[in-house]
Amino acid sequence: MAGFPVFRMSSSTSNPPRPAQGLDRFAAQIRAGLADALSLPPEAISLDRPRDPKHGEYAFPCFRLAKERKMAPPALATWLEEQLNLDGIGVQRVGPFLNFRIEPMPLAKAVLPDAASEGFGSGQEEGTILVEYSSPNIAKPMHIGHLRTTVLGAALSRLFNHLGHRVVRINHVGDWGSQFGKLVAAWNRWGDPDQLEAEPIEHLLELYVRYHQEEKEDPSLPQQAREVFLELESGQDNPTRQTWRQFTEVSLAAFEKVYQRLNTEFDFVRGESWYEDRLDQTLDFLQQQDVLELSEGATIVDLSEQGIKTPCLVKTAHGTTLYATRDIAAALSRWQEFTFDRCLYVVGNEQKLHFQQLIGVLRKAGCDFADRIEHISFGLVRFAEGKLSTREGRVLRLSEVLDRAVELALEVVQEKNPEHPEPHKVAEQVGIGAVLFHDLKHLRNKDVVFNWKEVLSFEGETGPYLQYSRVRTAAILRKAGRPVPEVQTIDYQHVAEARDLMVALGRFPIALREAAEKREPMILAQQLLAVAAAGNAFYRDFRVLGSGQGVEDARLVVVDAIRRTLDIGLNILGVPIPETM
RNA sequence: GCGCCCGUAGCUCAAUGGAUAGAGCCCUGGAUUUCUAAUCCAGUGGUUGCAGGUUCGAAUCCUGCCGGGCGUGCCA
Incomplete structure (x- = not known):
């Protein structure tokens, strides 16, 4: 496969004006009436939604315009109230506010046919929106924290779809990285095939927890973990890779059960490993774009000119790739494959810096589509007693x-x-x-x-x-x-x-x-x-x-x-x- | 230390810079001969963390504090 081209953006998609549905039908009418009375373009009129329903469905506060026209706000409101004659909409001035109350019959006539028809609230919007969500790590149970990304991502996907967008849903499963070096190293020492068959996720979690317990006293353990991860990254079909593949399979099967209960689907379930054979060309591309630097033995992208103080590490001093490397590769690959209009990552708040770096690196490398990437962040789920920690075995499945x-x-x-x-x-x-x-x-x-x-x-x-x-x-x-x-x-x-x-x-x-x-x-x-x-x-x-x-x-x-x-x-x-x- | 997020009724949360800051839970009282009472109605409950500033107008924007969370180069 050829190297990545430099990514310039295609012209952005403009959506056709959405036909008004439901209550919106009246907003256009009110705006037009006000615009006419004030000799302004309708777009210049912004309507409020009154907090208190007794003030009707729409309101127009007169403060700003009154100031421009050197009038007292209530006087402008009074004048407008006399000028306006809106069919089916009652206009009432209350102090400096102009309130609009839709009359019952026109209201029902406008709303019911929309609400009683197929596809209420649907649209014909265009453009491809890519949504990455859920993205659990294999060899660990899905915990309560995965609920938010899964449920938010699935809901957003269906929402965009209802509005007419083409949606591509991706589950970016965490199946790669040094953690699997640790896990396989732990498996090689303490693994039990019978237990793996009986309760796969539980057994893998045990191994992971035990690794982190024993790592502190046994320096040979992290050393082994690094070696095993290098074996994994070598691309050869060695025993390490076979073990890893087995872990992946049993994990995905377990996740699938939860997805069925949550009524969630994906168009693509692609682990980080899916981008494995693009890591080299990703690094080559970054090299070509002249954004790489060596620092303390590691390969980094400096982002300080974009106001991001922490550089993005793309290769460790030991020569292995990192989370960020794989996400950069994934973004490049997705742009080539889907030419998305938006690419949303439904991932927790705690990864804010990571996505700033991702966008920053792409931007620095000349990829204009970086501006189409959005981190849809969300708050952490905590217990009253403290944070969840997989390493310490404190999880709520x-x-x-x-x-x-x-x-x-x-x-x-x-x-x-x-x-x-x-x-x-x-x-x-x-x-x-x-x-x-x-x-x-x-x-x-x-x-x-x-x-x-x-x-x-x-x-x-x-x-x-x-x-x-x-x-x-x-x-x-x-x-x-x-x-x-x-x-x-x-x-x-x-x-x-x-x-x-x-x-x-x-x-x-x-x-x-x-x-x-x-x-x-x-x-x-x-x-x-x-x-x-x-x-x-x-x-x-x-x-x-x-x-x-x-x-x-x-x-x-x-x-x-x-x-x-x-x-x-x-x-x-x-x-x-x-x-x- | 620095960066980001959060702080609203006893609890969980709402409120495009606009009008008397609203819901649910909890508590109290009420509603069913008829479409599911997992519902509905009413009442109690507020110095929007604190102090300044901007504005005709601030829960909302700015500054400084206080409190909590997260992040902060070789995890993901």
């Missing part, structure tokens, strides 16, 4: 968390619905849903202290709450005993009262867009809670079945719209959807 959630869910199902025909199936869905949603409902950047009580909670703002809300829609639609009427046939008069619900549904497409733009699935999670809450209030206020021909038709459409919206959102987040519970 992901499978254990899922098992306990499912176990508790089973108790709850048997208590709440003893007649349920498939309690184990629902318990799996509810338990997994609770754990998954709990992880997705917070801003990703904050550290979280693991708390069993919260993770295993099924009430309030939880996954099971959304599942339950969805189950109620299904129950009504099932008991109606007839197909949901076409939305075009209903009389909106009968549903106009459900204003809060229409607003919540109408904001769903906006939430999807914001969640994607900010790479923050939490925004979608919160909007789903709002839809569910408004839906549960709707069932309280309005009887659906037997409410009279025309009324029932209209309300069935509303219930169906809630169901569809929850389905789309839950599917994106990866929360299972039980039919009954």
Whole structure:
């Protein structure tokens, strides 16, 4: 294979304007009205979302513009209130604010047809987005820390996909590096083939822990580990490599079980080793681009001119490659293969420097696509007692968390619905849903202290709450005993009262867009809670079945719209959807 | 030491520089002859870590402290 070309960026993809859906339809109208009255381009008008719903759905604070035009803000607001005449939107001035409240009928007419149709909130956006996530290390169990990257990455992937992007999902499995020198060295000393067969991950973890215990007293151990890793990197098919391959196989099989439970897939499961035969050409490329330096026996890339004080090490004094080397090789390879528009790495906060270095090295080497790389970082999961440490054997297995959630869910199902025909199936869905949603409902950047009580909670703002809300829609639609009427046939008069619900549904497409733009699935999670809450209030206020021909038709459409919206959102987040519970 | 992140109700968390800082949990009280009460309604709860500054306006931006977390060249 020829060396890497110098990577210049192709012209960037521009997305076609997104057609407004839901509540957004009114934003355009309000903006146009204001722009017209003020003789400004509509883009210059930025609308607020009022904190308090009593102020309507949109607001325009007049402070800035009043200053420019040397008017008192309330006076400008008063003047605008008189000027504006928006069809279907009530305009009310409150002090220096101009508030817009959409009238019930136009609201329902705009929102319901969108929400009751296929692919609510979907888009036709273009461009390829590569998402790297999960990326566990082989020979170790997946622990609670892997939940965040897996769940965030999977949710973001589905979100981008819903909006129309081409998404490439990569699991960058940690199957390479000096740690495997350590592990194989430990295996050579203490390994037990029978145990490996019986409980592979447990046995490998034991070996890894023991290595780190004995390394301190036995200097020959790290020496051996380095030698073994050199054997591995030599590319020859020696016993070391065979051992390593066996470890990889048993590990991937174990991971696959967790991925199935979490409803997660990948387009490519490529270990770091996949890039092994590109390491030399990567180093050659960096050499050609004249970015390499020797320092204290190691090969480095100095990044101080980019404000990064710590140089990026690409080769140790012992001649082995490093994590960064392999990530640089991977980035070059991916650009060649996919010509991505964005490349997202869903990896914890603690690796911030690593990704700054990765981007810095690529930039210094003349790869313009470095600017398309983003580190989607997230906070650490900690215990109240302290940090997790695989080396010290202090781990909380992901499978254990899922098992306990499912176990508790089973108790709850048997208590709440003893007649349920498939309690184990629902318990799996509810338990997994609770754990998954709990992880997705917070801003990703904050550290979280693991708390069993919260993770295993099924009430309030939880996954099971959304599942339950969805189950109620299904129950009504099932008991109606007839197909949901076409939305075009209903009389909106009968549903106009459900204003809060229409607003919540109408904001769903906006939430999807914001969640994607900010790479923050939490925004979608919160909007789903709002839809569910408004839906549960709707069932309280309005009887659906037997409410009279025309009324029932209209309300069935509303219930169906809630169901569809929850389905789309839950599917994106990866929360299972039980039919009954 | 230096760099990055975080600090909001008893707890867990929200709040594009805008209006009286909101939810859930907890606690208290209430709602079911009919679509799943894993629900809904109401109440209690705040000097947004501290001190300055910028601004018509600061939880949000800037500076300095305090507290916690992570990182800081031969792990990943």
